[in-house]
Amino acid sequence: MSGVSDLPFRRLAARFGAGMVVSEMVASESFVKGDAETQMRAESQSDGLHVVQLAGREAHWMGEAAKVIADLGADVIDINMGCPAKKVTSGYSGSALMKDLDHALTLIEATVDAVDIPVTLKMRLGWDEKSINAPELARRAEAAGIQLITVHGRTRCQFYKGSADWSAITNVKSEISVPLIANGDCKSAADALSMMEKSGADGVMIGRGAYGRPWLPGHIGHFLETGEALAEPEGSDLADLVCEHYEAILDLYGVPGGVRIARKHIGWYVDAALARGAPAMPAAIRSTMMTSRKPDEVLRLANDWFSSSNERTAA
Numbered sequence: 096m097s098g099v100s101d102l103p104f105r106r107l108a109a110r111f112g113a114g115m116v117v118s119e120m121v122a123s124e125s126f127v128k129g130d131a132e133t134q135m136r137a138e139s140q141s142d143g144l145h146v147v148q149l150a151g152r153e154a155h156w157m158g159e160a161a162k163v164i165a166d167l168g169a170d171v172i173d174i175n176m177g178c179p180a181k182k183v184t185s186g187y188s189g190s191a192l193m194k195d196l197d198h199a200l201t202l203i204e205a206t207v208d209a210v211d212i213p214v215t216l217k218m219r220l221g222w223d224e225k226s227i228n229a230p231e232l233a234r235r236a237e238a239a240g241i242q243l244i245t246v247h248g249r250t251r252c253q254f255y256k257g258s259a260d261w262s263a264i265t266n267v268k269s270e271i272s273v274p275l276i277a278n279g280d281c282k283s284a285a286d287a288l289s290m291m292e293k294s295g296a297d298g299v300m301i302g303r304g305a306y307g308r309p310w311l312p313g314h315i316g317h318f319l320e321t322g323e324a325l326a327e328p329e330g331s332d333l334a335d336l337v338c339e340h341y342e343a344i345l346d347l348y349g350v351p352g353g354v355r356i357a358r359k360h361i362g363w364y365v366d367a368a369l370a371r372g373a374p375a376m377p378a379a380i381r382s383t384m385m386t387s388r389k390p391d392e393v394l395r396l397a398n399d400w401f402s403s404s405n406e407r408t409a410a
Contacts, residue, residue, distance in 0.1 A: 096302055097180075102140055103343035104309055104360075107336070109142035112313030114298070116143060120175050120183075123151035123160035135347075137164060148217075150175040152187040154205035165210040174206055174241075176232070177217045177278075179251045190251035194222050196232050200239060207240035215243040217278070217300075220263055223252040227263070234270040245276040245300050255303070264294035276300045282311075284318040291319075307363030309340070327371065334401035337364050338394050345390060354393070358385050361397065373404035 097119050100108075105116040118136055125133040126149075139145040147169045151157045161172055176199060178189030185191075192199040207214045216236050221227040233244045246267050248259035259279025268275050277296035281287055282304035290299050305311045314325045328336050340360060345353035361384055365376055384396050 097178075098356075098359075099306070101136070101344075102138060102347055103340055105140040106142060106343070107309035107340060108305065108312055109140055110313075111310035112317055113143070114312070114316050115146055115171075116140060116312075117146045117148050117173055120148050120150045120178060120189075121160070121164075122188075123149055124153065124156040127156055127159045127163060137167070137169075139168065144170045146171040146173055146215075148173045148175050149206065150178065150183065150188045151202065152192070154201040157202045158205035158209040161206045161209040161214075165212050169212060171213050171215060172206060172210065173215045173217060173245075174203060175217055177219045177245075177247050177251075179219070179254050184251065190219050190222065193218060193228060193232060193251065194226070196228060196235065199232060200235055203236050203239045203241060213242040214240065215245070216241045217245040217247070219247045219249055219251050220260070221250050223250050226250075227266075229264075230266045230270045233267045233275075237271045237273050241273065243274045243276065244271060245278050246294075246296075248277065248279040248294070261290045261293040264296060268295040274298065278302065280304070281315070284315050284324060287315045287319060307360070307365070307367035309336075329371075330404070331402045333364075333368070333404075334398045337361070337397050337401050340364075341390070341394060341397065350390060351388075354388055354390060357393075361385065361393070364397075364401070368401065368404050376400060 100117065100119050108116045121137045122133055126137060137147045145168060147164045149157060149160055149172050164172055175189055176192045180189065183189035192202065203216065218229055218232055220229045229246050236244060244267065246264045248261050248264055261277055264277050274297040276298045277290045277294040278300040281290055281299050281301050287299045301312045301315065310328060318324055341357050344357040347353065348356055365381065380396055380400060384393050387393050
C-alpha cells in the first residue's frame, strides 16, 4: 500500500504478529538508478520476513532490481500486478500487465531467474469483467517459478468499488498447487473465515482493513490458528501506540514532511476508535490534530483523547 505500509507501519504490524508484511511498491528502474525515496521503501522493518514488493514494466529492470534487493538481504520478492492506480497502470505496470500475459511472463521470468530467494505474485481477477484471466496468469506464473500467489477479488476497472468477489478466486485455486492468498475487503476475523471458505484460499492478505488498526493482521492470524479473539488496544495502550507511530513517522521523514504524512494515520486511528464505539471527538480537537504543524500539540491531544475514549464509553 503505497503511502501506508512504510517502515513505521510495517514494524507495528510485525510486532502484533502479522505472518508476513510487505513493503510499499518499489519501482524497479528507479530503485536500480538510486532514487532515495524508492530505496527507502525497500528497507527492512527488522522483525519477521523482509518482503519487498517490486513493480515495473521492463524485464531488464525487474531482474536487476531483484538482484540488488536479494543482495541487500530480502527474504522474498513480491511482484505487483494488482495495483489499479492510474499513475501506475498508465506506465504499463501493476494491473495493466494483465492485459498482456505474454509480456507479464517476461517480467516474472526475469525476476525469478535473477535470484535464489522465493518470488511471489499479486494480481487482480483481470483487467475488466470481459478479461478475467487470473487463472491463466496464475498457472503460467507457477510454471515460471512463482511460489505463492495472491488474488484481489476485483478487476482493475472496479478499483475498490462494490464488494470483492471472494468466490471468483476459486477459479485460480483449481489451476495451481502453490499456496493461494485471498485479498479484498477483509476487515475482521469473521471476514477472513468467510473469505477462505468462499475462495478456497490458504490464507488472507489484509490491506485497507488495517488502516488505523496495524494490529489487525496479527490478531486475525492468531484467531485462525487458535480460535482466540484478542482484544484490540484501548485507552492508554492505544494512546501509547498512536503516539509511538506518530513519532516514528517523524523520525523517518523529518518533522515538516512527517507531520503531513502522519495526519492520515491519525485520522484512521480516530475513525477506527469511533467505529468501536468511542464517543464522538470534538470537531475542534480533530481539526487541530489534522492541521497542526506542532508535534507536541498533536501528541498531547492524541494522548488525551485516545487514553480517555474507552473510559467514557464504559461510563
